Amino acid sequence: MIDSKQTPARLARWLVPRAVALAAALSLTSAAAIPAAEPIKIGVIGEESSVAGASITKAAQMAADDINAHGGVNGRQVMVITYDDHSSSSDAVRAFQRAVTEDKVSAVIGSYISEVALAIEPWSGRMHMPFITPGAASTDISKHVHDDYAQYKYTFHGWLTSAFIAQSICDFEHDTIVKDFHAKTTVVMSEDAAWTTPLDAQYLDCLPKAGLKVLDHIxxxxxxxxxxxxxxxxxxxxxxxxxxxISHVGVQPTVQWHDQRVPIAMAGQSSQATTSTFWKDTNGDAEGVITASAAAPGVAITPGTIPFTDAYIKRFGSSPAYDGYTTYDDVHIIADAIKRAGSTDPDKIVAEMEKTDYVGTIGKVQFYGQSDQYTHAIKYGPGLVTGVDIQWQNGKQVTIWPRDKANGKITFPAAIKSPH
Amino acid sequence: MTALQILIDGFAISALYALAAVGFTLIFGVSGVLNLSHGGIMLVAALIGWWAAGDLGLGVYGGTLVGILAGLLTAYLTYFVVVRPIQRSRKIPREETEIFVLTGTLLWGIMIQVGMAALFSDNPVTMRPLIRGVVDIFGVRTPKNEIMIAVVCWVVIGLLWLLINRTRVGKSMLAASINPRGLTLLGFDLSRIYFLVWSIYGTLAGIAGVLLASFLGVGTANAGQLTASAFSIVVLGGLGSVSGSLLAAFVVGYLETITAYLLNPTLRPIPALLLLVLVVYLRPQGLLGRR
Known part of the structure; x- marks a missing residue:
């Protein structure tokens, strides 16, 4: 209260600090009102208790830190808000809704599980929220975008579709196992999940073309x-x-394959084998296992691959899973789209993401267009993204394909009699 | 050839099922507790054993011991933190105690599972086999570890049989399962018997968890399945009947193995579950059950 008996000096003592505080508060409020200082929020939904899912949130944070260290996006910082979906579609949808309605994010990156990504996809359409999955593989994700573009255009597929993963593996087996080891026959062994239905269909189509007769499909x-x-x-x-x-399983079939001395080589997609902890989880029984992956430690697919891998290992103690690479790229792709659009308007972001031509950690990333079969999925092929094939040798992931990126050759443990 | 393979594989898996189920049924028989955190306790033994063997550098034998010990400690924790407070609570009506124990252990099991997933991720892990290598049994390539697991399971079950039928404490346990009130009147301390039976249970679950980790591998996602399989074996055999559980373990183990080999690996658990439904209809007390 101001007392009428106060002297001017006392009044000044009362008034001045308050005026300064008021001015400071006002200036802060007005600063907050300027959009340039508000961070751009990106929601990241991962699966913290699985090795692959935890790579998503870690890599996203790294990407945001790197972007902010280089001045942010149009002067604004990038802020990553993470959510754990516990590998559950309903948890993921709730996280997505929360990200959009309460946390006011501008885009969402989420999940390596196809069932989860497919559950989020319609919400991305309904809420007009750009969404990209860095690790799911089902071809249905991009098929939905193709079939109903107006509704689903907000969804992007940041990893190879199952069909391309299968094609990549067929190309690898043709180049190495058929050519070098004269293999003629194979058995397809897949887990029953959303991502393997199109994978197996493509396997059954492309393996014979690669020179391998498919004896059985399990x-x-x-x-x-x-x-x-x-x-x-x-x-x-x-x-x-x-x-x-295989992706949901990995450790158990690998250990039993080794312990029972099954004399046949295993190649294909074994997602758990893409992580560096796989060696420890299998007590070294992974020796000789071959799997496709996005990238591998020590292999420069692009100039960005090794610096990212090294920084990730330094910060988190293990190498990123395949979706760690793609997530790191996806944050940059979204940030670049917002930078080019000059806005966080979802339709403008989508329009700019469609123009993506970005050299990230796994290759040159472009998305298929509206008229292509796999709308908004990343393009597969030489000069774009092909993935790599790695083999576990003495506790290390050795890259064996494509040949121009390989840093080692295929060798099989003594127990494996075939192919030779 | 396939017949022999089924015989060998079925025997190993059945022995492991039997070991895991015997402790489960013993606890029910003696103290009336259906412990739905059973899979969680096996999980702790497996994961801690794996961690101690690798990260702590104790090797496979040290890891096995630490794993069993972890299983035992988790069983004690289950008893003292979850089961006993519910049994002794005056706020819970007597006739509802069992349902509260059921719910309490179920929630406790989920807590263990989620906690372990947070600590170790949900990737399955495998213990290094105690013995490496394979032997050829009439043309069937069999891992030596698989044979050893079957032997260990039977030795442990045999020791348990001796303990129950040939020692004074064992007989008091048996008496507790038949007439706990009478035992109290004879001056026996029931809580000591319960402590003993939980000790036996924890050790058995610990051994089963560690062996499972070195045989097939264990992940946090398996906890529910482990509880369910022990539960259905015990219901099939007759709740509280140790010999019934042994019989049921072999019925389930062989049914699963035969299905996996001759029909389709995906259908593996189905026939055993159908049998369980049939038994519940036709002989609700189970194959060798008393109640």
Missing amino acids: RFNPDTTDFTPIFNKIEGEHPDVITTG
């Missing part, structure tokens, strides 16, 4: 823990190589 429940009967059946068919499509 799909098993992802809850399977005892793989002995499966390996037993496969061994009875005498294929030269087992072509895998």
Whole structure:
């Protein structure tokens, strides 16, 4: 209260600090009102308790830190808000809704599980929120965008579709296992999941073209823990190589394959084997296992690959899973789109993301257009993104394909008799 | 050839099922507790064993011991933190105690599972086998570890049988399962018997968890499945009947193995579950059950 008996000096003592505080408060409020200082928020939905899912949130934070260290986007900082969906579609949808309605993000990156990405996709359309999945593989994600572009155009597919993963593996097996080891036959062994349906369809189409006769096609429940009967059946068919499509399982079939001395090589997609912890989880039984991946430590797919991998290992103690690479690229792709659009308007972001031509950590990233079969999925092919094939050798992931990126050759442990 | 393969594989998996289920049924028989955190306790043994063997550098034998110890400690924790407070609570009506224990252990099991996933991720892990290598049994390539697991399971079950039928404490446990009130009147301390039975249970679950980790591998996602399989074996065999559980473990183990080999690996658990439904209809007390 101001007392009428106050002297001017006392009044000044009362008034001045308050005026200064008021001015400071006003200036802060007006600063907050200037959009340039507000951070650009990107929601990142991961699966913290799985190795692949945890790579998503870690790599996103790294990308945001790097962008901010270089001045941000149009003078604004990038802020990553992370959510854990516990590998559950309903948790993921809730996280997505929260990100949009409460946290006011400008775009969302999420999940390596196809079922989860497919659950988020319609919400991305309804809420007009740009969404990109860095690790899911189902071809249905881009098929939905193709079939109903107006509704689904906000969804992008930041990793190779199952069909391209299968094609990449067929190309690899043709170039190495067929040409160098004279393999002629294979058995396809896949877990029963959304991502493997199109994967297997493509396998059955492209493996014969690659020179491998498919002797059998085995799909098993992802809850399977005892793989002995499966390996037993496969061994009875005498294929030269087992072509895998596994992601939910990995450690268990690998250890049992080793302990039972199954004499047939395993190649294909074994997502758990793309992470550096796989060696420890299998006690070294991963020796000789071949899997496709986005990138591998020590291999310069682009000038950005090694610096990112090294920085990630330094910060988190293990190498990124395949979706760590793609997430790191995706944050940059979104940031660049916002920079070019000069706005966080979702339609403008989508329009700019469609023009993406970005050399990231896994290759040159471009998205297929509205008239292509896989609308908004990343383009596959030489000079774009092909992925790599790695083999576990003495505790290290050695890149064996494509040949121009390879830093080692295929060698099989003594127990493996085929292919030779 | 396939027949022999089924015989060998089925035997190993059944022995492991039996070991895991025996402790589960013992606890029910003696103290009336259906412990739905069973899979969680096996999980702790497996993951801590794996961690101690690798990250702590204790090697496979040290890791195995630490794993079993971790299983035992988790069983004690389950008893003292979850089960006993519910049993002794005056706020819970007597007739509802069992349902509260059921719910309490179920939630506790989920807490263990989620906690372990946060600590170790949900990637499955495998312990290095105690013995490496394979032997040829009439043309069937069998990992030596698989044979050893079957042997260890039977030795442990045999020791348990001796303990129950040939020792004084074992007989008091048996008596507790038949007439706890009578035992109290004879001057036995029931809580000591319960402590003993939880000790046996924890050790068995610990051994089963560690062996499972070295045989098939264990991940946090398996916890529910492990509880469910022990539960269905025990219901099939007759709740509280140890010999019934042994029989049921072999019925389930072989049914699963035969299905996986001759029909389709994906259908593996189905016939055993159908049998369970049939037993519940036709013989609700189970194959060898008393109640």
